[in-house]
Amino acid sequence: MSEEPKVGVFVCHCGMNIAGTINVKEVVEYARTLPHVVDANEYVFMCSAPGQDLIKDEVKNLGINRVVVAACSPAMHEPTFRAAMADAGLNRYLLEMVNIREQSAWVHSHEKRRATEKTKDLLRMAVAKAVLLEPLEELRIGMQPASLVVGGGVAGLRASLDLAQRGFKVHLVEKLPTTGGRAVGLGTMARSEMSGSELLRPILDQVESHTNIVTYLNSELVNLDGSVGYFKAKVVTYPRFVNAKCTLCEECVRVCPVEVANEYDYGLSKRKAIYLPFKDARPRIMAIDPHSCTMCGECVKVCEPGAIDLAEESRENELVVGGVILASGFEPYEPPFGDFGFGYSEKIVTLFQLERLLDANGPTKGQLVVSGTVPKNIAFIMCVGSLGTTENAHQYCSRTCCASSLKNMIRIRALYPDATIYAIYKDIRTYGRHDETLYEQATEQRVKFINFENTPNVNAGANGITVHVRDATLQASLAIPVDLVVLAVGMSPSSTLRSLRSVVKVGCSPEGFLREAHPKLRPVEAPADGIFFAGSVSGPKNVIESSMAGSATAAKASALFAKGEFHVEPITAQVTEELCSGCAVCIAMCPYGAIARKSVGDKKRAEVDRALCKACGACVAACPSGAMQQAGFKDTQLLAQIVAISERRNVR
Amino acid sequence: MSEPFEPKIVMFACNWCTYAALDLAGTSRMKYPPNFLVIKTMCSGRVDPQFIFQAFRNGADGVLVAGCHLGDCHYIEGNVKTLRRITLVRRMLDAFGIEPERLRLEWISASEADKFVKVASEMVAQIKALGPLSPKLEANA
Numbered sequence: 001m002s003e004e005p006k007v008g009v010f011v012c013h014c015g016m017n018i019a020g021t022i023n024v025k026e027v028v029e030y031a032r033t034l035p036h037v038v039d040a041n042e043y044v045f046m047c048s049a050p051g052q053d054l055i056k057d058e059v060k061n062l063g064i065n066r067v068v069v070a071a072c073s074p075a076m077h078e079p080t081f082r083a084a085m086a087d088a089g090l091n092r093y094l095l096e097m098v099n100i101r102e103q104s105a106w107v108h109s110h111e112k113r114r115a116t117e118k119t120k121d122l123l124r125m126a127v128a129k130a131v132l133l134e135p136l137e138e139l140r141i142g143m144q145p146a147s148l149v150v151g152g153g154v155a156g157l158r159a160s161l162d163l164a165q166r167g168f169k170v171h172l173v174e175k176l177p178t179t180g181g182r183a184v185g186l187g188t189m190a191r192s193e194m195s196g197s198e199l200l201r202p203i204l205d206q207v208e209s210h211t212n213i214v215t216y217l218n219s220e221l222v223n224l225d226g227s228v229g230y231f232k233a234k235v236v237t238y239p240r241f242v243n244a245k246c247t248l249c250e251e252c253v254r255v256c257p258v259e260v261a262n263e264y265d266y267g268l269s270k271r272k273a274i275y276l277p278f279k280d281a282r283p284r285i286m287a288i289d290p291h292s293c294t295m296c297g298e299c300v301k302v303c304e305p306g307a308i309d310l311a312e313e314s315r316e317n318e319l320v321v322g323g324v325i326l327a328s329g330f331e332p333y334e335p336p337f338g339d340f341g342f343g344y345s346e347k348i349v350t351l352f353q354l355e356r357l358l359d360a361n362g363p364t365k366g367q368l369v370v371s372g373t374v375p376k377n378i379a380f381i382m383c384v385g386s387l388g389t390t391e392n393a394h395q396y397c398s399r400t401c402c403a404s405s406l407k408n409m410i411r412i413r414a415l416y417p418d419a420t421i422y423a424i425y426k427d428i429r430t431y432g433r434h435d436e437t438l439y440e441q442a443t444e445q446r447v448k449f450i451n452f453e454n455t456p457n458v459n460a461g462a463n464g465i466t467v468h469v470r471d472a473t474l475q476a477s478l479a480i481p482v483d484l485v486v487l488a489v490g491m492s493p494s495s496t497l498r499s500l501r502s503v504v505k506v507g508c509s510p511e512g513f514l515r516e517a518h519p520k521l522r523p524v525e526a527p528a529d530g531i532f533f534a535g536s537v538s539g540p541k542n543v544i545e546s547s548m549a550g551s552a553t554a555a556k557a558s559a560l561f562a563k564g565e566f567h568v569e570p571i572t573a574q575v576t577e578e579l580c581s582g583c584a585v586c587i588a589m590c591p592y593g594a595i596a597r598k599s600v601g602d603k604k605r606a607e608v609d610r611a612l613c614k615a616c617g618a619c620v621a622a623c624p625s626g627a628m629q630q631a632g633f634k635d636t637q638l639l640a641q642i643v644a645i646s647e648r649r650n651v652r
Numbered sequence: 653m654s655e656p657f658e659p660k661i662v663m664f665a666c667n668w669c670t671y672a673a674l675d676l677a678g679t680s681r682m683k684y685p686p687n688f689l690v691i692k693t694m695c696s697g698r699v700d701p702q703f704i705f706q707a708f709r710n711g712a713d714g715v716l717v718a719g720c721h722l723g724d725c726h727y728i729e730g731n732v733k734t735l736r737r738i739t740l741v742r743r744m745l746d747a748f749g750i751e752p753e754r755l756r757l758e759w760i761s762a763s764e765a766d767k768f769v770k771v772a773s774e775m776v777a778q779i780k781a782l783g784p785l786s787p788k789l790e791a792n793a
Contacts, residue, residue, distance in 0.1 A: 099675075102675045106679070106681055108684075109681075589697075616694055617697060618727065621697060630698065642691065642703055646710050
């Protein structure tokens with residue numbers, strides 16, 4: 001900035017709050033002796049209208065072009081003084097505040113002399129910085145009122161529908177050939193006769209038919225550029241090989257020679273390479289699984305409507321959106337082979353497999369038939385993969401497994417009144433509003449609760465299955481012969497999260513779930529603006545909580561889109577290209593992925609996307625050449641403030 | 653007998669946690685010694701090692717860098733970078749003949765005004781015991 005700095009100093013009494021401790025007159029007189037200070041004023045309440053007028057008058061009459069206000073904390077009145085400056089036609093960032101109320105008057109009222117001296121020190125430091133301040137302009141970013149939603153489970157569906165109903169365009173990306181996520185695999189819902197797929201049918205239909213929603217099945221987000229307001233997403237749609245002419249006649253399924261484990265039944269049943277994922281799957285057409293299909297062409301021969309095209313290729317979609325909602329869900333915890341006997345016997349199943357067995361549309365049509373028989377003695381082992389019960393277990397509680405297990409015990413009791421059901425648990429955590437009644441109901445219905453002291457052992461041999469458990473209440477070791485073990489497994493972060501995280505630059509918690517901007521106050525937002533988390537991508541959630549999170553992200557995204565413009569505080573990092581050597585140290589420092597390397601001629605240079613920068617300054621502190629600077633917190637500005645700690649300039 | 657030695661301590665406070673803790677100390681009318689000259693940065697991760705050296709060079713007897721607790725950083729992990737840098741700077745200070753104890757790193761959340769008050773009195777006592785830095789710097793020059 002070429003013009004001569006002219007600093008105006010304004011010292012506030014704050015009634016007696018400041019003036020009661022600090023000798024304001026002395027401070028004002030001292031301010032007048034400082035370099036570049038044109039005038040210094042005092043007033044009883046600088047934040048009042050007459051106080052603000054003092055600032056405006058000096059801008060107009062004395063031509064001051066830097067303002068130093070010594071008053072309360074900037075958290076209190078920085079916006080007030082900035083607005084006054086803007087009123088007077090001065091850039092609002094040419095302000096430096098000295099916090100002499102909170103940092104001096106109030107805390108040093110017992111040492112008035114020294115409080116006044118400290119105030120003079122702080123003021124001198126602020127003036128030294130103020131002289132070097134530069135005018136800054138807020139960054140305004142245009143907003144594309146459309147959203148990308150990654151993941152078509154409950155959370156993603158809810159978010160998509162909410163946004164669409166508010167009139168915003170949604171691009172819903174699902175990696176599987178059908179939407180519905182994990183919830184469609186739930187056999188029964190608590191306090192309801194519905195299965196998961198029946199529960200979701202209305203929302204699946206609404207999403208499918210809403211004109212504001214474009215669904216990309218068999219698709220994957222492979223690249224994301226840009227930032228809030230204007231993201232450019234590349235979505236690849238892999239071939240389904242079956243088009244809308246399909247009538248679901250199932251002739252193709254009959255002739256398909258390939259049989260593989262059905263992932264929708266968690267391996268409990270088989271499916272062909274051409275298949276309808278589950279009975280209520282949307283859209284109502286077959287899909288071919290490219291991983292198992294041998295391209296033999298048998299299906300094509302029998303397909304009367306000609307719905308199958310084995311030559312179909314992948315498509316790339318370039319989408320421009322203002323916000324991104326990540327709702328890619330979780331994966332059930334899978335115990336390592338042998339843990340709790342898992343893998344040794346068909347009679348040892350996970351909770352998610354049990355859900356399939358109890359689904360009327362599942363592999364056993366809702367009958368609890370395992371290895372051809374109905375089990376008489378059933379043991380649920382709780383906290384499998386949670387609360388550190390085994391070496392591989394997560395340390396956290398997955399929250400849903402207790403209620404889900406209890407619900408299934410009640411269901412089994414209703415179907416098989418003579419069955420003996422054991423609940424072998426570490427803790428029962430039925431935290432939901434209605435969930436404690438499930439526990440009460442299960443106890444009333446003669447479920448035998450056994451509180452385990454040590455992690456139970458499951459022995460599966462030729463003579464059947466025995467659960468060995470030390471009962472903490474009885475202080476006795478029990479050996480319980482059973483013919484079905486249900487492992488109540490928790491939720492793990494999705495294995496696809498790693499690749500998603502490399503595309504969308506977001507961090508994860510030590511548990512591997514996505515990390516929110518603030519776990520309590522901003523639970524559905526990523527630290528970077530315009531990116532939101534719905535459902536269990538950020539930690540275990542049940543269907544209710546996933547719906548809530550979906551709606552919450554839609555509300556957050558709508559608020560963004562409705563404003564039409566996004567404002568960024570101008571105190572972001574900036575690169576002086578001539579000084580940058582392209583070493584890329586700064587790139588590793590940035591938690592927001594705001595810095596990239598670009599080619600300038602034959603050289604590489606760092607470049608900051610100011611819309612992504614959150615102004616922490618970590619890159620500036622790391623830059624070895626001083627090329628990276630933070631507006632309002634430049635090295636020169638802060639060093640001037642530091643050098644001014646002493647009047648005696650001890651610079652050699 | 654000259655005036656008793658009152659150390660000059662430069663304090664770098666992050667905007668989100670420690671600066672707010674200082675505000676809370678004020679609004680709660682807590683009392684602490686007036687030896688701390690506060691410089692605000694948005695994150696403790698902005699504190700460049702040269703700031704610390706320049707503070708010592710210009711008359712500081714101590715430097716306090718304070719930010720959010722690990723895991724609570726407003727910028728996710730800026731304070732982790734601070735931790736690494738301060739560890740290095742301490743070793744460099746030692747090599748320069750400046751006691752590493754003159755540089756202190758503390759995690760002080762927005763609600764921990766009392767922690768700051770405790771740290772402040774501790775640090776003033778500690779630096780008083782070490783004595784002023786400038787005569788040493790001049791002797792070494």
